[in-house]
Amino acid sequence: MSHTITLEPFGIDFPCHEDDTILEAAFKAGLSLRYGCKHGGCGGCKVQISEGEVDYNDHATAISEEEIDAGVALLCCAYAEEDIVITLDDDYSEEELTPEFPLRVYPAKIAELRRVTHDTVHLILSGEELAEYRFNPGQYLEIKVPGSEDTWRCFSMANTPSAEGITELVVKIIPGGAFSSYLDTEAKPGDSVEIRGPYGQFQISETEAEIIMIAGGSGMAPIMAMLKQLVAEKSTRQISFYFGARAVKDLYFIDEINALGEQLDNFRFIPALSAPDPDDDWQGEHGYITDVLARNTDSLRGAEGYLCGPPPMIDAAIDVLRDKGMFNARIRFDKFVQNS
Ligand SMILES: Cc1cc2nc3c(=O)[nH]c(=O)nc-3n(C[C@H](O)[C@H](O)[C@H](O)COP(=O)(O)OP(=O)(O)OC[C@H]3O[C@@H](n4cnc5c(N)ncnc54)[C@H](O)[C@@H]3O)c2cc1C
Ligand code: FES
Numbered sequence: 001m002s003h004t005i006t007l008e009p010f011g012i013d014f015p016c017h018e019d020d021t022i023l024e025a026a027f028k029a030g031l032s033l034r035y036g037c038k039h040g041g042c043g044g045c046k047v048q049i050s051e052g053e054v055d056y057n058d059h060a061t062a063i064s065e066e067e068i069d070a071g072v073a074l075l076c077c078a079y080a081e082e083d084i085v086i087t088l089d090d091d092y093s094e095e096e097l098t099p100e101f102p103l104r105v106y107p108a109k110i111a112e113l114r115r116v117t118h119d120t121v122h123l124i125l126s127g128e129e130l131a132e133y134r135f136n137p138g139q140y141l142e143i144k145v146p147g148s149e150d151t152w153r154c155f156s157m158a159n160t161p162s163a164e165g166i167t168e169l170v171v172k173i174i175p176g177g178a179f180s181s182y183l184d185t186e187a188k189p190g191d192s193v194e195i196r197g198p199y200g201q202f203q204i205s206e207t208e209a210e211i212i213m214i215a216g217g218s219g220m221a222p223i224m225a226m227l228k229q230l231v232a233e234k235s236t237r238q239i240s241f242y243f244g245a246r247a248v249k250d251l252y253f254i255d256e257i258n259a260l261g262e263q264l265d266n267f268r269f270i271p272a273l274s275a276p277d278p279d280d281d282w283q284g285e286h287g288y289i290t291d292v293l294a295r296n297t298d299s300l301r302g303a304e305g306y307l308c309g310p311p312p313m314i315d316a317a318i319d320v321l322r323d324k325g326m327f328n329a330r331i332r333f334d335k336f337v338q339n340s
Contacts, residue, residue, distance in 0.1 A: 003080040007031075008050070008087045010094050016080045022054070023075040032099035034092075034201070037337040038076045038154070041311075045075040052084035101134045105196045108167065110189050116170070116252035120218060121183050122158075123169045125193065131165035133197070137225035138204065138306070140334070141167070141197030145178045146186075152196070153179040156222035156308070156334065160229050167195070170221040202308070202334040204229060209330070210238040210303040214317045216245070216289060219309025219336060220253060224260075226306065231263045238303075240268040240296075244289025244313065247273055248280040270296060290316040294323070301325035307333035 001018045005025065014029035016022055023045055026033045036044025040059030049071045056063075060077035073086075108127035116122045135141075137160050142152040159168040173180045204211070204226050211230075215223045223241060230239065245251050251271060261267040272285035272292040285292045290313065305321045307314045314333050321331055 003052075004083045005080060006083070006085045007033075007097070008085060010088070010092075010097065012094075012097065016084075018079065020079075021057070021076055022073070022078050022080060022084065022086075025080075026075070027103050030099070030102055031097050033075060033097070035076055037335060038199070039337055040074060040077040041337045042335060043074070046072055047075060047089075048087050049073045050085045050087045053081040054078040054084065055081055100136070101139075101198050103196060103198070104133075105194060106130055106133055108193050108195055110187055110191045110193060111166070112189060113183065113187055117250050119173045120250075120252060121171045121173060121180075122252075123155075123171055123183065125167045125169070125195065127165050129165070130167050131163055133165075133167060134161050135198030136203040137229040138202040138222045138334070139198040139200040140202075140222070141169075141195045141199065143169075143179060144194040144196075146182055146191065146193060148178065151178055154199070156200075156202075156225070157198070158221040158224045160225060160232060168221075170218045170224075172218040200334060202306070202332055204306070205304060205332075207304070208237055210300075211240070212293070212297070212300060212303055212305045212321065212326075213239065213241040214289060214293060214305065214307045214309075214313075215241070215243050216309035216313045217250075217336075219307075219313075219334075222308050222334060223306065224253065224256070227257070227260045227264075231260050236265045238266045239264060240270060242289050242293050242296075243269070243271045244292075244309075245271065245273055246275045247277045248282060249277065288316070289313065290320050293317065294320045297324055299325045301327070303330070305331040305333075307331070309336055311335040311337060 002015045004013050005016050006013050016025035036042035040061050043062035054073050057077045060074050063074040106129045108125040111126035112124040114122045140154050140156040142154055145151040155169040158170050173184045213223050257269050272289050274288050276282050307317050314335050
């Protein structure tokens, strides 16, 4: 059973199967509606419904009863109960609805998996078809949990599109996590996996503004991809990268970042430890990365922020950036919310 979703004011229709959320159905139709976490927690996919009723799954936390009564819908968790008409915000354009790189499924194999910290794996995938995988650095993919019927997990690409058919991910091992437990205990080079992507709107703007990057944990992945892009473009932008970790044992890719930094004209890397181990020999910054950011910056009016990692870190970092004068519209982020 399927219903028709109409996007006004463009008059664009697409079918929505009863098992798909409206957001999934839009992806399948090759349309790019705005979203963030895809799991009901950020509010990034809210729209106004002008006709029709929707039902919700249990993930829909970022919407209130009052909003539902007023016809607001959270598209990543909403199922059409009948034909739906959505009135998009005035600042949507028809171009935005058609994504630059269409969503596709790619078969791949594990080429390499390397533990970079006690709980983080650098996963390298390869495959002939991956040579065609195009995306903007900062975007993410979904990978199917091996052995599952239809369980997918989100991870950000840590590289730029590769003609050699390589895709790199950085995965935090979560005890009991469906995908990360597989990586921790079973995965080996040569295993087959399935990915689909690209997703997301996290990407570097085409301006010359100063860049402030802030990451925690595996939030490093999309920032690495962005840095590689900036190096490839021979960017002369002023770039500061703040990376927050607890202790020395949680730091990784330090040599890689310094090597990228040497190829950039104006790059500063500021790693900081919030809870170093007693025997850590650490001469760098101490404290939460948001406090370190506040201490190390003056006015950031005119600068752009790129934030990635756990939601509480991002929320705290946004407050600091706003306090320093950064405009909301110049703060871009990907919250690594859990997928399950
Ligand atoms: C846009 C986007 C991009 C992302 N990119 C990355 C990335 O590049 N690297 C990366 O490592 N993660 C990334 N994440 C987060 C990742 O998708 C989730 O943490 C995912 O749930 C991990 O899947 P899993 O199968 O290993 O664990 P799950 O099976 O999903 O989780 C198992 C259990 O762990 C809990 N849990 C889930 N996540 C966490 C957490 N972070 N800390 C503590 N407990 C948790 C859950 O409540 C659940 O009970 C991204 C998320 C989003 C939305
Ligand atoms: S709430 Fe739907 S994308 Fe985050």
